[in-house]
Amino acid sequence: MSVVWNTKYGSRRVRHDPPTLKEAILAAQGLTDQVLEQVEIAAALMDLPVAEVRAEMLKNGSLRKSEQIVTSAGRTPRTVVVERKTSRRIPAGARITR
Numbered sequence: 001m002s003v004v005w006n007t008k009y010g011s012r013r014v015r016h017d018p019p020t021l022k023e024a025i026l027a028a029q030g031l032t033d034q035v036l037e038q039v040e041i042a043a044a045l046m047d048l049p050v051a052e053v054r055a056e057m058l059k060n061g062s063l064r065k066s067e068q069i070v071t072s073a074g075r076t077p078r079t080v081v082v083e084r085k086t087s088r089r090i091p092a093g094a095r096i097t098r
Helices: 021-031 035-046 050-060
Strands: 002-007 010-015 067-071 079-083
Touching: 021 035, 021 050, 035 050
Parallel strands: none
Antiparallel strands: 002 010, 067 079
């Protein structure tokens, strides 16, 4: 989908790619660990019913991996790898021995 703008230098085309449901689900997973909240956030981002987003999450599996690959569809496909690193916090009251 592209929009044509008329400027003083001539017409310019601006490409607009709306976000996909998969991208909204990944954004929601980055915001919270609660699955129900993820469904609500993704539904709000895409203006879709909660039942439709829940079905998509169940179909694709909502398990969080340490590495996720997001690809875009277009003329030039781009791949983005998102890695999640766990924190290395020491639990309260744990003894450190040397």
